[in-house]
Amino acid sequence: MKYSTSFAKTTKIAPHDADSANARFLVQAGFINQLMAGVYTFLPLGIRVLDKIKNIVREEMNALGSQEVYMPTLHPKEHYLKTGRWDVIDVLFKLEGAGGKEYALGSTHEEIVTPLVQQYVKSYKDLPVSVYQIQDKFRNEPRAKSGLLRGREFSMKDMYSFHLTEEDFEAYYEKAKQAYLNVFHRCGIDAIITEASGGVFSKYSHEFQTPTECGEDLIYVCNTCQYAQNREITELKDGDKCPKCEGTIKETKTIEVGNIFPLKTKFSESFGFTVAGEEGKQVPVLMGCYGIGPSRVMGSIVEVHHDERGMIWPKSVAPFQVHLVSLNAKDQTIQEKVIDVAEGFYQDFVKAGVEVLWDDRVETSPGEKFADADLIGIPLRLVVSEKTLAEEAIEWKLRTEKEFRLVPLQDIMEQVETFVSE
Ligand code: ATP
Ligand code: MG
Numbered sequence: 001m002k003y004s005t006s007f008a009k010t011t012k013i014a015p016h017d018a019d020s021a022n023a024r025f026l027v028q029a030g031f032i033n034q035l036m037a038g039v040y041t042f043l044p045l046g047i048r049v050l051d052k053i054k055n056i057v058r059e060e061m062n063a064l065g066s067q068e069v070y071m072p073t074l075h076p077k078e079h080y081l082k083t084g085r086w087d088v089i090d091v092l093f094k095l096e097g098a099g100g101k102e103y104a105l106g107s108t109h110e111e112i113v114t115p116l117v118q119q120y121v122k123s124y125k126d127l128p129v130s131v132y133q134i135q136d137k138f139r140n141e142p143r144a145k146s147g148l149l150r151g152r153e154f155s156m157k158d159m160y161s162f163h164l165t166e167e168d169f170e171a172y173y174e175k176a177k178q179a180y181l182n183v184f185h186r187c188g189i190d191a192i193i194t195e196a197s198g199g200v201f202s203k204y205s206h207e208f209q210t211p212t213e214c215g216e217d218l219i220y221v222c223n224t225c226q227y228a229q230n231r232e233i234t235e236l237k238d239g240d241k242c243p244k245c246e247g248t249i250k251e252t253k254t255i256e257v258g259n260i261f262p263l264k265t266k267f268s269e270s271f272g273f274t275v276a277g278e279e280g281k282q283v284p285v286l287m288g289c290y291g292i293g294p295s296r297v298m299g300s301i302v303e304v305h306h307d308e309r310g311m312i313w314p315k316s317v318a319p320f321q322v323h324l325v326s327l328n329a330k331d332q333t334i335q336e337k338v339i340d341v342a343e344g345f346y347q348d349f350v351k352a353g354v355e356v357l358w359d360d361r362v363e364t365s366p367g368e369k370f371a372d373a374d375l376i377g378i379p380l381r382l383v384v385s386e387k388t389l390a391e392e393a394i395e396w397k398l399r400t401e402k403e404f405r406l407v408p409l410q411d412i413m414e415q416v417e418t419f420v421s422e
Pocket of ligand 1: 108139141148149150151152154155156256257258259291292293294295296297
């Protein structure tokens with residue numbers, strides 16, 4: 001993409017209510033735009049990051065054998081009356097349609113997925129089944145805050161699995177834990193598996209908690225084996241000996257990036273979802289549910305990876321791999337040469353499938369271009385200027401490093417291709 005053509009540019013002014021690094025940098029860099037508290041538009045740079053996170057999630061869920069679906073957001077009240085949750089889910093957005101008919105906006109999809117799968121699964125031979133979707137969820141959060149971390153409309157991947165036996169469920173639940181760890185690792189953040197209560201769903205659950213100063217959760221985690229419990233269930237204190245090993249428990253601020261729950265037969269019983277078991281007897285289906293918030297993950301990545309100048313994207317989720325910057329020269333002939341060389345590389349990168357953002361603006365000073373590159377946080381910055389061309393080279397600088405080096409023009413293509421494939 002040529003930056004001159006991008007309609008959403010960087011801005012020097014931080015949003016007045018920016019209470020976190022992700023709220024400030026994502027808005028300033030033109031990745032997201034706030035419509036109202038907790039509700040954001042994803043701009044061209046932002047949607048590229050969000051889509052990459054969603055695709056990582058998608059790949060890992062597909063590898064688990066789960067099948068992607070896309071369920072409606074508009075839900076009929078009747079399904080919630082069956083599960084008794086119409087007045088229990090405190091964050092449920094409720095609306096009234098024509099003829100006084102009542103609806104909810106999806107905050108989670110057990111009420112929809114259970115009767116859906118029930119229509120197709122008749123016998124134990126049809127189990128296990130797992131389905132997932134990636135969709136916006138709506139929650140009337142009392143306090144939307146911290147940019148993408150707590151929204152009222154936000155992206156969620158929710159997966160639901162259906163099993164005949166407890167053993168089969170347990171085995172899948174353990175595999176899902178590993179898939180979740182893979183997702184967060186590939187997104188460049190740590191996630192500590194944390195024992196937690198099940199909330200409105202079940203007795204216990206497992207949260208995936210990423211340590212960050214602006215996190216709203218407190219967990220108690222062992223500095224040796226990473227055994228962890230959430231504040232709400234735990235009797236552990238800072239400095240305690242770990243119940244699982246010789247390590248010491250540390251109180252740590254975190255943000256919950258994922259959560260998986262055994263649902264047992266809570267929802268299958270509400271809908272009368274039974275299957276004919278091996279002996280022909282009808283038995284209720286066992287369920288599990290598994291959530292990840294891709295938009296919250298995006299905000300969390302920024303919380304973990306930034307400095308005072310801006311964001312520092314891991315390659316796997318960066319909007320572009322290369323930020324090509326051409327600097328203006330006073331001399332017209334040299335200026336044309338600079339643009340020529342930059343344009344040549346830009347075209348070659350595009351042809352080679354290297355994702356490149358070219359800051360081709362002509363009215364903008366070098367200082368502003370460098371500040372924008374730091375703010376946007378693309379992993380590799382390449383600068384073409386009168387000075388670098390005098391050396392028949394391009395300036396090569398990683399966002400994670402302070403120093404740059406000069407790379408000869410004829411070596412650029414090969415080195416860039418190696419860099420993006422590493
Ligand atoms: P929290 O305790 O932070 O309110 P939750 O436990 O209610 O979250 P779940 O129902 O477990 O959330 O949702 C699954 C995942 O969806 C969470 O782990 C998180 O990644 C994401 N998520 C939940 N609520 C929000 C929100 N308001 N904004 C952005 N992402 C969210
Ligand atoms: Mg949760």
